[in-house]
Amino acid sequence: MWLVVIDAQTLENPAAASVPNPQPVRRWTPGSCVWCGSAESIEVFRNEPRCEVCREHETVIDEARKFMGMYGLRPIGGTLQSDDDEEREWRVNARDARAALNQIRLPEPPDPALIRKSMxxxxxxxxxxxxxxxAPARKAPARPRTASSAPAPAPTAAVAxxxxxxxxxxxxxxxxxxxxxxxxxxxxxxxxxxxxxxxxxxxxxxxxxxxxxxxxxxxxxxxxxxxxx
Missing domain, CATH: 1.10.287 (Helix Hairpins)
Structure with missing residues (x-):
């Protein structure tokens, strides 16, 4: 004999026990951001259409990378070990920006050929x-020629x-x-x-x-x- 245990929450709301529908997979469409698929505030960034949110995160990472290179510091990534507070702030901002980009990234990157075609x-x-x-031009219906009619112009040659x-x-x-x-x-x-x-x-x-x-x-x-x- 099987013993079935049903809690009070399931009795009150049977739908809660059902498995929720999975979220639809986000896919890239021409004209949208190639990183996250957003269609808001799209501009060309690094020869690709990117939304405002992604551009801001990428800019933060670029600025941090330039700061490290300017002062001969260890490249960003890895640990946050720093020599002073300013360096640490750059590293933390770059890490947070990279984490935000990874969180909104499309499951499958778009085909570069399709991106170039859409641009x-x-x-x-x-x-x-x-x-x-x-394409060959359609021939007009022939008209009966009269004595006073001018000679028909030569047909226009098709584009080579x-x-x-x-x-x-x-x-x-x-x-x-x-x-x-x-x-x-x-x-x-x-x-x-x-x-x-x-x-x-x-x-x-x-x-x-x-x-x-x-x-x-x-x-x-x-x-x-x-x-x-």
């Missing part, structure tokens, strides 16, 4: 416009396929430069946390590379605008 809607519109121009290929090559070049810019930004963050003259020289070189990439992207954007006109 270039204008380029997609240019490609669509060229595809529309390259090479023009479409140029736009595709331009898109591929932009994608490669964005990938390169992301890698350079990552290396800049590591160089800022390093110490010594070699690290400073490396940082100057990386900043020069970043400036070159940005100038090239600006030139390509100008070319895309000209192609879209």
């Amino acid at each position: 270039r809607p204008k380029a997609a519109r240019i490609v669509t416009a060229f595809e529309a121009e390259s 396929p090479a023009k479409k290929l140029d736009v595709a090559a331009l898109e591929e070049r932009v994608t490669g430069l964005l990938d390169q810019l992301t890698k350079v930004d990552t290396q800049i963050g590591l160089a800022e946390a390093a110490q010594g003259l070699a690290a400073r020289a490396r940082l100057n070189d990386l900043n020069s590379q970043k400036a070159t990439i940005l100038r090239t992207l600006a030139a390509l954007e100008k070319a895309r605008r000209s192609a879209g006109e």
Whole structure:
């Protein structure tokens, strides 16, 4: 014989004994923050769409990293052991910011290719416009010719396929430069946390590379605008 024990709370509220429904899994959608999925106050940060909360936490960590590098202190992370109160405050703030970011992080990071695609809607519109121009035009119904009618104008030639290929090559070049810019930004963050003259020289070189990439992207954007006109 089985003995079933039911407490008073279960008798009063049978629904309390049921298993609660799991929370829906948060997923990234184009235009939202790539870290937490929020769609509020989105701006480009490190070549990615990030919300205001994430940007503030990342800025706190960056400032703490710069402080440690400026005075030749141990990089942030690990223990909070510090030489003075100011250093400890920077370390505590960076630790809290990192913990907050980890708490709101998406379960699955979005695909970098999808992120780049969502950040270039204008380029997609240019490609669509060229595809529309390259499509064969519909023929108008033939009209009976009269003696006074002027000669029919020559049919407009279709846009050469090479023009479409140029736009595709331009898109591929932009994608490669964005990938390169992301890698350079990552290396800049590591160089800022390093110490010594070699690290400073490396940082100057990386900043020069970043400036070159940005100038090239600006030139390509100008070319895309000209192609879209």
